[in-house]
Amino acid sequence: MDNEHPLTRVLVVDDEESQRTALAGMIALWGYAVETAADGQEALEKLQVYDAHVMLTDLKMPRMDGTELLQRLKAEGGGPPSIVLTAHGNLETAVSTINDLGAFWFLEKPVQSAALKVLLERAAQQGRLAEHAERLERQLSNHGVLGEMVGASRKMREVFSLIQQVAPSSAAVLITGESGTGKELAARAIHILSPRRAGPFVAINCAAMPDTLMESELFGHEKGAFTGAVERRAGCFELAQKGTVLLDEIGDMPVATQAKLLRVLEDGRVRRLGGKSEIQLDVRVIAATNAPLDSALKDGKFREDLYYRLNVFPIPLPPLRDRSEDLPVLAAALLEQLNQKHGVKVTDISPAVLERFQAHSWPGNVRELRNVLERAVIVAGEGSIEIQHLPPGFGGTAPPRPTGADGDLRIPVGYTIEQAERALIEMTLEHTRNNKTRAAEILGISQKTLFNKLKEYGAQAASAD
Numbered sequence: 001m002d003n004e005h006p007l008t009r010v011l012v013v014d015d016e017e018s019q020r021t022a023l024a025g026m027i028a029l030w031g032y033a034v035e036t037a038a039d040g041q042e043a044l045e046k047l048q049v050y051d052a053h054v055m056l057t058d059l060k061m062p063r064m065d066g067t068e069l070l071q072r073l074k075a076e077g078g079g080p081p082s083i084v085l086t087a088h089g090n091l092e093t094a095v096s097t098i099n100d101l102g103a104f105w106f107l108e109k110p111v112q113s114a115a116l117k118v119l120l121e122r123a124a125q126q127g128r129l130a131e132h133a134e135r136l137e138r139q140l141s142n143h144g145v146l147g148e149m150v151g152a153s154r155k156m157r158e159v160f161s162l163i164q165q166v167a168p169s170s171a172a173v174l175i176t177g178e179s180g181t182g183k184e185l186a187a188r189a190i191h192i193l194s195p196r197r198a199g200p201f202v203a204i205n206c207a208a209m210p211d212t213l214m215e216s217e218l219f220g221h222e223k224g225a226f227t228g229a230v231e232r233r234a235g236c237f238e239l240a241q242k243g244t245v246l247l248d249e250i251g252d253m254p255v256a257t258q259a260k261l262l263r264v265l266e267d268g269r270v271r272r273l274g275g276k277s278e279i280q281l282d283v284r285v286i287a288a289t290n291a292p293l294d295s296a297l298k299d300g301k302f303r304e305d306l307y308y309r310l311n312v313f314p315i316p317l318p319p320l321r322d323r324s325e326d327l328p329v330l331a332a333a334l335l336e337q338l339n340q341k342h343g344v345k346v347t348d349i350s351p352a353v354l355e356r357f358q359a360h361s362w363p364g365n366v367r368e369l370r371n372v373l374e375r376a377v378i379v380a381g382e383g384s385i386e387i388q389h390l391p392p393g394f395g396g397t398a399p400p401r402p403t404g405a406d407g408d409l410r411i412p413v414g415y416t417i418e419q420a421e422r423a424l425i426e427m428t429l430e431h432t433r434n435n436k437t438r439a440a441e442i443l444g445i446s447q448k449t450l451f452n453k454l455k456e457y458g459a460q461a462a463s464a465d
Contacts, residue, residue, distance in 0.1 A: 008124045009033045013043045013057040040064030054123045055082040081123040126198045149185050150333045153323040166313045167193035174310050175288040177317030179441050180367030183288040191244040196284055199243025202236045207249035207448040214257050216273055225274025237270050240283045250287040251296050252448050262306045320362040327357050334370050338377045345382045353385050364441045
């Protein structure tokens with residue numbers, strides 16, 4: 001068996017029994033589940049009970065031919081991606097069928113197995129993604145779940161509604177929300193529910209990248225474009241062709257790069273650094289930021305024209321403290337994931353722990369909740385999560401504070417603001433065991449700002465030596 005596709009189902013429709021049997025046998029050897037039908041009428045009946053990911057259909061058949069079959073499926077909502085089989089003389093009809101009825105592709109008879117294998121995999125991927133999107137829609141309507149986003153509160157229902165509204169379009173989206181609220185999850189949900197679901201989803205974090213590499217990461221570069229460019233490299237826009245690109249922490253993008261990004265968005269074309277020709281783009285853009293861009297706009301650190309280009313459809317994500325009623329279902333969903341990840345059997349969360357969760361302010365939002373639960377799951381191993389399984393000192397409404405020898409950070413009189421800031425950063429890193437992402441969340445600054453501060457402290461230490 002060349003490939004394993006245990007969940008991928010194919011329906012082969014052909015009136016010639018020998019052809020139908022041969023195709024079904026070959027496809028089954030590749031690891032697909034296969035059903036057959038002798039004509040379009042039987043295919044419609046089979047599809048009522050057999051949820052195919054892909055359909056392979058002949059055009060010329062008695063009772064109901066392939067064209068009428070596709071017309072009926074289109075009228076009923078589309079059906080699975082379909083590969084049309086055609087004799088040489090019917091090539092024009094096959095191309096017309098693709099254009100008018102939305103068939104995935106066509107193959108001329110006699111069918112070449114290598115070509116069929118490639119097309120089946122591509123069509124199957126599209127079919128599986130469509131099924132996934134339908135499952136997300138069902139989850140959302142039945143359980144208040146959208147992918148990995150969970151919530152039945154009014155605020156989360158509003159978020160889910162916005163995602164559903166904007167997903168089918170190609171409009172730019174600006175997702176705002178504190179760190180850990182699930183901005184990338186929201187962007188992925190938009191992508192999966194969109195017509196671009198079969199294309200790539202490419203995310204780039206503008207805060208975690210040195211300014212010197214930003215343009216290369218976004219737009220790509222040619223060999224020799226700059227020192228160290230030893231080969232041609234595609235940027236994230238080029239990699240996201242026919243799909244979606246997420247520009248995370250867009251507020252940290254340098255102003256000079258913002259101008260070039262605006263040009264790309266306006267023209268729909270990109271030129272690699274050092275390149276001479278432009279590449280036509282077909283990419284949907286989603287941007288995200290954990291800090292409102294208002295102050296950056298006022299201070300001239302973010303271009304107003306770029307802001308309006310990106311903020312076509314804003315989606316604000318609420319912090320966890322503003323939707324505390326979601327905590328029980330959210331914690332239960334995370335618990336299920338973490339049990340699978342670590343191979344443990346933690347059954348539930350005790351009422352005392354849930355009460356402490358409700359009292360906590362969650363400065364790190366869902367990401368912090370997941371981290372707290374992950375530690376508790378590992379410590380507990382089985383049974384219920386109790387207070388003793390939580391991190392030491394967890395609870396209350398204030399964010400965790402860096403601790404000194406006596407439990408507090410004390411700033412001596414005479415310290416400058418810079419010295420106090422450095423002491424706070426160093427104590428916070430000590431508290432998080434040098435977890436810079438967590439430290440940045442506690443301090444309320446971006447990772448990029450934290451990295452810049454640490455670089456500055458390193459330079460000061462080097463000059464002192």
